[in-house]
Amino acid sequence: MQRPTPLPTAPAAPSREPAAAPATEEPRVVPFPGADAAVEPVGAPPARDAEAPAVEDDGRISLRDVWRASRARRKALHAEMRRFTARARRRRRIWLGVAAALVLLVVGTFAAAYSPLLAVERITVVGAQKVDVDAVQKALEDQIGRPLPLVDESAVKEALVAFPLIETYSLEARPPHELVLDIVERTPVGVVSSEAGYTVVDAAGVALSTTARKPSGQPLITVEGGTGTPAFEAVGLVVRSLPASIRGALTAVTASTPDDVTLILGDSGATIVWGSAEESGMKALVLETTMKQKPPRSGRVYDVSSPEAIVVR
Secondary structure: OOOOOOOOOOOOOOOOOOOOOOOOOOOOOOOOOOOOOOOOOOOOOOOOOOOOOOOOOOOOOOHHHHHHHHHHHHHHHHHHHHHHHHHHHHHHHHHHHHHHHHHHHHHHHHHHHOOHHHEOOEEEEEOOOOOOHHHHHHHOHHHOOOEHHHOOHHHHHHHHOOOOOEEEEEEEEEOOOEEEEEEEEOOEEEEEEEOOEEEEEEOOOOEEEEEOOOOOOOOEEEEOOOOOOHHHHHHHHHHHHOOHHHHOOEEEEEEOOOOOEEEEEOOOOOEEEEEOOOOHHHHHHHHHHHHHHOOOOOOOEEEOOOOOOOEEO
16 A cells, blocks of 8 residues: 655744854964963953953043143143243343343443543644644643543644644544644745735635745735635635746746736746636646746746647747
8 A cells, every 4th residue: 555645844933042153163372481371362352350340431521531631731831831931031131141241341431431541641743844743732731631532622623723834633542541633734825915024824815924024935925805815716726736846936926816827936037827727737737848848037938828728938
C-alpha cells in the first residue's frame, strides 16, 4: 500500500530574540619587558577610575568656567599692559636723561661764560698803521675785567669815535681772556685848504687831521662847493682808483662838477683830463699803459674821459 504524500509544513516564524554575536577571538597580549599594566583589548571602552565620580557632559557652561576664563583674560591683559608700560617707562627714562644732560650742559656753559673764568684781561689791536695803539687800548681799559659775552659794544663804539682815522672795526672774543679789536683805517685822498690850515680828508670828506702847513705826499683838492658835494665824491673815487705810480706823482685835483675831474702831476707838469668817475678802473689801466709809451712831460695832456679812445696831446 502506498504512503500518502506528506502535507507541506509552515515556515518557522522568525525569532524575536537578538542574534547571538559571533564569537570573537580574545586578543593576545604580549607584555613589554618591565610593563606592569595590562593592555586593554582593542575596541574596548576606556577604563574609568573606580574612585572618580562620573561627570555628565550636558553641553552647558557653568559660572565657574566663566569666572576662570575671565580671570585668565585679565591676567593676559595685565601681563601685556605691564610689558608695554615697561617699554614706555624705559624710553621715558632715556629721554629724561638726555634732556637733563643738555640742561646741565647749557647751564654749565652759561655759568662759565658769564663768570670771571672768561673775563677780559688784555685787548689786542690789529690793523693799525697810523692809529696810536696804546691810546686805543687805554680808551678801552674800562672793558678789562668784564666777562667776554658782556663786553659793552656801545661803550667801545663811543670810545673809538675819538679816533677819526678808524673807518670800521670789529670785535672778536678769544677765550679765555683776550679781546681782539680789528680796525680798518681811513685812506686819505688829499688835503683841503681852509682858514684853519690844511686838513687831510678821506674819500667821504671826513677830516683826519689838520696842520698849518701842507703835508707832503697829499694832493691839494679844489672842489666847488666843498667836501659835501657830488663833485668831491667823484674826486674821492678817482683818486682811490689810481695806481701807485700815478698816485705818488699827483699834486693837485680840481673839479667843478662830477663830470670834469682833472688831475695835475707836479713833477712833470702833465695834466690828466679824467672826466667822470665812471669806468675809473679801465681809465687807470689805459692811462698807465699810455704813460709808459709816452712818458709825461711839461705841457702834455692825457685825455682819458673816453677810455676806448684816449687822446694824448
